[in-house]
Amino acid sequence: MPAATRYLGKPLKRKEDPRLIQGLAHYVDDIVLPGLHHAAILRSPYAHAQIRSVDVSKAQSAPGVVLVLTGADLRGSIGAVPCAAQIPDMKAAPRPVLAHDRVRFVGEGVAVVVATDRYAARDAIDLIEVDYEPLTPVVDPEKALEKGSTVLYDGYKDNVAYRWELEGGDLKAAFKKADKVIKQRLVNQRLIPVAMETRGVVAEYKPGERQLTLWSSTQIPHLLRTQIASMLDVPEHSVRVITPEVGGGFGSKLNVYVEEALLGYLAMRLGKPVKWIETRRENMQGTTHGRDQIDDVEVAFKRDGTILGLRIHVIADLGAYYQLLTPLIPTLTGLMASGCYKIPAIRTEIIGVLTNKMSTDAYRGAGRPEATYLVERALDLVAAELKNDPADLRRKNFPKLEDFPYATPTGIIYDSANYPRSLDLALKMSDYKKLRQEQAKARKQGRCVGIGLSTYVEICAMGPSSAMPAGGWESATVRIEPSGMINILTGASPHGQGQETSFAQLGAEILGLEPDDVNVIHGDTSIVPYGIGTFGSRGTAVGGVAAYQSLMKLREKLAALAGFLLGEDPSKLVFADMKIFSKFQPKKSLAFGEVVAAAYSAKTLPPNMEPGLDATSFYEPKNFTFPFGAHVCVVEIDTETGDVRLIKYVAVDDCGNVLNPLLVEGQVHGGIVQAFGQAMLEEAVYDEQGQLITGELMDYAIPRASDMPWMETGRTVTPSPVNPLGVKGVGEAGTIGATPALANAVADALAPFGVRHVDMPFKRERIWKLMQKGSRRAK
């Protein structure tokens, strides 16, 4: 990061906000085109059934209806949903755009109606008659593995999608050496991402230009374009994807969805623009879910608290089909199973299982929250067993500062860290010692208070291309327009993260301008160079670095030109206050705009210099980055009802250098509250028949303002050596760090009831039952 910090590291107000707070921004559903048609999709009410027949005749003749198509009609016309994850010996589970023979989860599309307005399209859905032959649904992933279970796909002998193993270190020796081994089964329940804006697509085809334009609420416009072109079998350059404002993603819009291809197809077939906006119910049923692992953990340790080894067995419920990264997500759990500890030996075995449910895929943290959760719970189980303070036990197992870059037995290299520093700060901010004293007092009064701690590390800035299915680089073009205004075109397409501001800060800092002089353009594949997308906390740590590189290229060119015009050594030039001037003779100075004008007028250029000011960079990171932190929280449980109340939260996060602390704080807050959702409230519940019974926000609770106490946030700064900005990424940190802290607090609160572990979500009844059992035992 440049030494000067006129704008970098400053809490600038966001540039994107004025349009958002005035209702002037445009999300997909706000786009209206002349002659716009509307699509609605009929979805299966069965989790598993054979389609005998579909009768669309009544729907076809309903008022306003233009076209009705079934899965059978589309067979062979559109490719299946792409899956970018390749795991050896993985079974295929491709999802057709509409089901044609068998439906495999509640909410799978069976037919589509296009009508002249939204209401007519919806009405016609009710007129389609489908004859289903119900099949036994496979819902529980453990039962799905049993012999004799119904199999989802003909031709397969079981529902195992794949088996994956990762072992590092000598696990046998570790367990042999151990004084003790603790086993625990941990369930990381299935979650629904619930971005406030559901998904939506508008597709328009211009036959003359042979141009298909898709507006989609997505995190990955370029990947989407490539995949849609392939699914529709049209040349990639005839597809343009535009992401307008995106109302939250959290990983659920990091995908290629059937509706995106379907709408493209419909627009091409009809020659009319068509819009489809997902209902909330469709969103709950048919946008990717997250987590859903059963983790059996064995931890081997010495009496003095040294952790020697971890054996992890994961059953990952993948759902019925693969979406873009479905099979890959659980493997990240294996990669990050070391946590921020020096654990000599780790073995992770994963069984991916196919069930009659919606696919799981990336959801804020994607595999890493599961890893952190299981490691942090394991540490607390050991601490409880040894009657050690959880903070002391953690400190004992941290790698030393001189161990960095630290290679884990899972095969990755942590770039930089100072775990004790963040832990110390969190303990200090929370007044941890006093909390423990107060807890002891509360317990004497019969109150049920728990303190939870987590120290975490996560993997960000996804990532080196060698580790990423579609490449791990990011692109940016910087264009300095003839008037001196800057456009940064980034391949990373943000959706709430605030890069229009932080990248403008970067541009202003490097070129000595004001942030208002810098405009950030993203999310249009026809304008912006190819990018990978915004996910895995890579927007700034990869996308930002690409922008930095392009800015530096232009700075160099401007310096060369200004040096030529001023007769000064370019390396002695300073960019500040909208001027370029000599460091030692400030009078040798040109206005920024003058130099830019010279580059465009091209009358006096140094020999061999091209006119214009335009630079594109593709930044390939040499490693991931590894943000870390320490969280402390306090919960109190109502002993009569089991109601868990969070009463204190302290988070210390280290995401390396920071471009805009306001944005970082916002990401941390949001992440913690999403973790609170998983810990306390959220669970996608399918009944035994595979019906999603948390199918609306009336039954799927997400956190409200009134659920949360004040969160105190602190930060340490350990720059990453991986990239020139020293940034690490922060989009998922809060979620990764907070979930185990909350779980540890609840387990700690329940310890007097003889409870060692309780699975999330900590719903009142579950806690109440444990307390009842515990009190009875005590009596």
Added chain:
Amino acid sequence: MSAEIQVRVNGKSYESQIEPRLLLVHYLRDVLGLTGTHIGCETSLCGACTVLLDGKTVKSCTVLAVQASGSEITTIEGLSAQAPTNGNGLHPVQEAFWEKHGLQCGYCTPGMILASVELLRANPNPSQPEIRHALSGNLCRCTGYQHIVQAVEFAAKKMKSRKR
């Protein structure tokens, strides 16, 4: 079947022939083109579709447009006309959300701002628990709410100083 309605939206009068089943939120968005009001959950839980109907917040996904006939409606687009602004065309609550980073993806924001406006009208000096309680009908998945709470506190201060 169609019905006739007359409404005043953001100070402008409209007369429309509509289907009686047309939801107010669709009327505002699709008929009048006021797309600042968003649809989040459709079950009157998330508050993204909040508008002011005769000065009171309602969830416009659970009101028929015909029910609003004869009423005065304010959407996010018309909010700034409701209060003295700082010359930047923003209502103090809008300014406060900007100042305190009370939004990320922005989708819940129009509803959240209108709910805050109603809160401050009823209670110009709310405590943090009062703010959290008053906004419990508005869901936000990005911010973790803390900056929103700070924004409402900031707006309260600002509105008091402007009245003086």
Added chain:
Amino acid sequence: MIPAPFEYAAPKTLEEALRLVERHGDEAKILAGGHSLLPLMKLRLAQPRYVIDIGRLRGMSYIREENGHIAIGALTTHAEIESSNLLRAKCPLLAETAAAIGDVQVRNRGTLGGNLAHADPAADYPAALLALDVEIVAASTAGARTIPVNEFFLDMLTTALRPGEILSQVRVTPLAAHTGAAYEKLPQPASGFAIVGVAARLRLGKGGKIEDAGVGVTGLGPKAFRAEAVEKALRGKKASDKIFTDAARYAAQGVEPLADLHASADYRREMASVYTRRALKRAFARAQGKA
């Protein structure tokens, strides 16, 4: 989510509304604020052929004292009840219960009459109205009749309203002297509806003797009900924590609790006791002029 088509009428007078309701029978649904009916219609679980919007009827939204009781018009919103000075002074339980419904936006729009006529087994009002022993007025072309609230809720989503009747008013007796009342609720975390909600009213005599008690329970079973066994266990006794705990044990007597993903029958039953005790304790504190 879009409702199925229907025919719409917005009568201007109660008489006109009653004639329409009579004419269309069970093909019609009455729309007041719409916060019970519209969600069902949007899910297309309800597809009435006619919707009779009584929201424009004049003179059906009021809270006033008449003939020794407080009369509340059926179209009075939850927000109006929550903020009514008259109710806060003379029957704060109703204001407190109204404030526990949904959220600000819902309370601005939902009406007392709509809520009661819908008879959701987890609605908040019924608990309070049962504890207060109110009367419900049903209008029809034949005239008005009053229904004691204890006879009003018949079953899940089913009331004693007859075809052709419109709920027009609720009559509440102001709380007597030395009376305290409270509503305590365990909300369903997503929807805010009551998993269990208990309203308690206690009138104290000399020496802390409980002269009268009214306890209404919602959320527990298919319909809200008056917990008569609890009331019986309280009447004539001297108020104490112990008597509240003992009496609260009867909260679920004779009721087969509902079960869903948010709470099992057993848990609901236990929570009925816990919340009954909490409501009783708070009602008692209030009867003593505390809290």
Added chain:
Amino acid sequence: MKLSGQYSLPAPPAKVWALLTDPGRLAKLLPGCERLDPEGPDRFKAAVKFGIAAISGKYAGTLEFFEKKPPRSMRMRLSGKGLPGFVDGTGQVELAEKGGQTELRYSGEAQVGGMVAAVGQRMIEGAARKIVDEFFAAAAEELKKE
């Protein structure tokens, strides 16, 4: 969803049996039943309007009796679908004589899907119970008339 219960009916098992297997009379007793047409031996096509208050929908489906052991026991299968969703269930009915009357026990399991399952979860069991109660109350009335 699992349902079970028992009823006392004012007639001996033979008469109850006759009633339960007579589609014409069943159609009259089943709440909301609009049609019950024989489609084969022990198999009927049904059109039913199920629901309570505002929440109601029309379902079309089949009712089947099997493993009939008159007048002691039988199993039945019921499937229906309509706009609000579908119901597929099987059940067992057992009749026992007690002082000239019949003690009837039933138990069954049903799969409910679609919109009803997703949002009406809280109410389904109560509604089902109510429908069964209404049916047997009507059956008792009918038997009394004989």
